[in-house]
Amino acid sequence: MILTTAPIDIVVGVVLYWIGIGLAGLVRPLSLRFISRVLFPLGAMGGLVLMAAALLGIPAAPATRVLPLGLPDLPFHIRLDALSAFFIGLLGVAVVGISLFSTGYFRRGQGTAPGLLCLQYHLFLAAMVTVLLADDAYLFMVAWETMAITSYFLVTSSHKIPEIRSAGFLYLLIAHIGAIAILLCFGVLQGGRGDYTFAAMRESELSAFWSSAAFMLALFGFGAKAGILPLHVWLPEAHPAAPSPISALMSGVMLKTAIYGMLRVTFDLLQTQLWWWGALALALGLLTAVFGVMFAAVQTDMKRLLAYSSIENIGVILAGIGLTIIFHAYGNPHLAALSLVATLYHSLNHACFKSLLFLATGSVLHATHERSLGKLGGLIRNMPWVAVTALIGSLAIAGLPPLNGFVSEWLLLQAFLFSPGLANPYLNMLVPVAAAALVLAAALSGYVMVKFYGVIFLGQYREARLAEARDEGPWARAGLVWLSAACVLLGVLPVGVILLLDHVTLPLVNFAIGTSAARTGWLLIAPVSPERASYGPLLFLLGITGTVLLTFALVRRLYHGRVRRGDAWDCGFPAQNARMQDTAEGFGQPIKQIFEPFFRIRRHLPSPFDAQPFYSATSEDRLWYWLYLPVARLNERLAAWIGILQHGRIYLYLLYSFVTLLALLMFVR
């Protein structure tokens, strides 16, 4: 049956299905058993169906529907083309894992009741799918706002804690500033004709100035959602505040809807692209990436660390978009398609590994009730399932072969490497140097991931009670394994994905690299030509496994496998204990020292005469002080100024209305 229905109808069906599941949660809102054991697995099924629909929808021709909903004379338009189908597939992959994991995650406790949580969760999913489906500004904004509000409620599900409330407020505030920019962007795009369907926007011919205005508004609006510098401040607050599956959804999927919006506006709704948009996006993206990874390196809270790492990945994706714009504007479709493929691939990868890692932190949080890296350690011994899947996620996010993070980084670097030949001499020289910034971000993310994984899972228990931590149950394991399998498969078999992505790049940049990339067979990818560069991840994996096993067998056969156990040597120091291990703080120290100008560091050093010596160091974001606080102060001053009007006396308010009315009657005739 599913094969005969059009993919777009399947997707609409899943949206309704999720809304239905959410409402079902209200039937017995306090029955945790019913909600977590029945509704969440059913929700995960929806993710599987979406994946199938995406696989069918990407190669198919764009399909449109007009829904008889919305205001009179203003129906909802929806459309499923390759771009939205790709992002819907991305959402499906992540949701299957996250929903399965959530089955075991939500427990009764303080905060939102399970039934309400179930409703918010599934409405959030439905809203994200609707954003991806929308084909007019009206439906897009409705879905976008629904997404923002449901996620706000999910973030503040432990609303009794003041920090979480203020984090939620910051999130909502920036989300709305962004939404205003998006609304204005659509206003510019419709070109004064009053028709807000995307179809009409594609037709409208804008001057260079208005196109640039639309792009800048889109960059600002979607950038606020994606967490691009300097609009990133909500991200490290909101992600740690939310329950882990929600952080996974927000970081893995919701940020990607912003990327989707940016791509939709830049390459689909706008007809021409100017090169300097690309240069701007590239510079901003690389700045965001390096900034994000540097701050990730100094964090001591595991979820904040991952949130900053999300900023880094969004930066990489934005840099990819920028590169695509540059190549497209200079009429180099081959490289434009290559960098677009890399961008989309990285979005997909990030959805997998970042969700996986957020879920793993959720498991750790459950097992230990601890999220400060300074109090964790050694969990690989108690939680092997979580530890192994988190290892896969960490290696993938660090961009190591043969996992998926490497594939997208490799593709993006290929685009960078062959950039000389652009018509602009400055870009010609600067773009390759920009590649180094990308590599710096990637290499530092390796640093961050060693810190993340090593401090949580390796070493000795930093607290005695960690020895009692228990591994996850079967449902959560299933979710973790699903996502780590996705990381491995996307890393090892990239050719299939690239071939699918052809259908996405062809309408956007008028070129497809899949057929040439797959020319040498499904084992190797050669994005430009086999002579230029090729990479065979499966061979790579087989090579590594083969040599490792062979070495192991040879060593065992030629020598022996005798092992004795004893105390750690540690240069002969006998009294070492768990507190002598390097802490997360210590791991961040070299980065703090080298990149000092980027941080606002406050240290308290104990003096030898202190009765109760203590040490503390905080590294804060300078932008908060340079940008946000001044804006907030200005805002407060303006508000106070306007506040003069407020007296609390009714007759004065009536007088204002009266004067206004009089003025309007006199001047506006």
Added chain:
Amino acid sequence: MPFSAQLINLMAALLLLIAFAMLSQRRILSLIYLFAWQGAVLAANSVIVAWSTGQTHLYYSALLTLALKAIILPWILHRLIIRLNIKWDVETLINIPTTMLVGIALVVISFNLALPVTQLAGTITRGTLGIAIAMVLLSFLMMITRRKAVPQVIGFLAMENGLFFAATSTTYGMPMVVELGIALDVLVGMLILGIFFFQVREAFDSLDLKHMEKLREE
């Protein structure tokens, strides 16, 4: 590309390398050695240009360069810092990695500045103009970022080297009279500056140019 052009390119690259090395150098003594090397490479470059184009006057120019910039001026500078007893580290106003990044930006800018000119020029070594401009700008940067008097003077002399390089490699050298005049100017300038150093130290007990700030009118 003919072999001589390749050699000239090599020399240009070496000069750029030396310019960067000077920018990154912390010690005055090494700075002087680098300056001497710059002079030597410059002289070698003149010889190569002379040999490949048959402009015999460039041989004299090369000889002059070698004598003046690779031997006499470094020797004077060397004597000077020994007499003044200032072999200590150079203080920089901005830290070195940042200076280097600015330097790279300058190179990119100067390459792009040279681009339209090099497309018009017909000489075999047109690509080197960008490097010559970069040398001038980098020496300028060195003068800006150093606080002590001696490195500033070296920066000034290196700047002259950059101009000389531009002249040799793009237009096969200036007329001999001009060149002699400049050489004499540089030599005299150097001698005056040497005397000036002693005066500065007499007056302020230091060669740190920040003391000059006191001289302005309040």
Added chain:
Amino acid sequence: MPEFIEAFLSQLAQTLLVVTFAPLMLGWVSQCRAWLQNRSGPGVLQPYRVLHKLFHKDALLARNASAIFRSAPYIQFGCMVLAASIVPVVETSLAFSPAADVIALVGLFALARVFSSLAAMDIGTAFGSLGARREMLIASLSEPALLMVFFTPLLIAQSSSLTTIVDALAHREFAIYPSLAFAAVAFVMVLLAENARIPIDNPSTHLELTMIHEAMILEYSARHLALIEWATAIKLMLYCAIGIALFMPWGMVEAGKWPMFPIAAGILVAKLALAGAGLAVLETVSAKMRIFRAPEFLGMAFLFAVLGMLTRQLLGA
């Protein structure tokens, strides 16, 4: 497919060559250092004796060592063997080379490094995690520099596959490439940093507060330590081989010219001996830096590489 079999055999021969003779290279470098320091030295075969001794010993593990600790040496060794099959040393037809280009090679080194860092943190000693953090720091600064180094030959050869680059560089008419000279200087600096040599790290130190690489492997013994030492030797040899392949590839045999193989191997040995001696000289004349001078050192390497690339673009040479 005889062509494929030939490539496969050549592959096998070259990989075995590198893996077998890597400890010899290490011994040669130590021997040269000993001579330069007016010591008689243990002889070039010393690394083999050490490996032999270590392989026969019983492994001693800390009580809390996890699977990561035990598997890391094998993974490191495996990665290096695989890397040895990507880098052309004698001949440019490698069966495995389409599976990985220079970027993948850098990734492979990174994979080995991440595992060794994780293993260092596994026991939970103060030195292990200190070493891990420093190693990752140095690596994350040297990787951008290494990429920029690869850029210049890559622009010249218009390819990022090592065998193609070597083919393009080795078998063309003679020309001076100043850009390659810049890249070569940068490469040597990166080589010193990545292989834990002076001035970044001292391979023969066990002074607690200055060591980087040695701090990570303090807890290893017997066969695990042997594998790590061997992997380190292979890595050093591979870096020298990459340097030779990129900056002085003359004498390498084109694909399928088997009779030339011994001559090429002889030339390779001469070049490697020269590189090893050069390395020993460099290590003897320079002093180890403070760890926070390392960013400046690697920054200079990056700068040279960028200059190389810019010169390439402007001068076309």
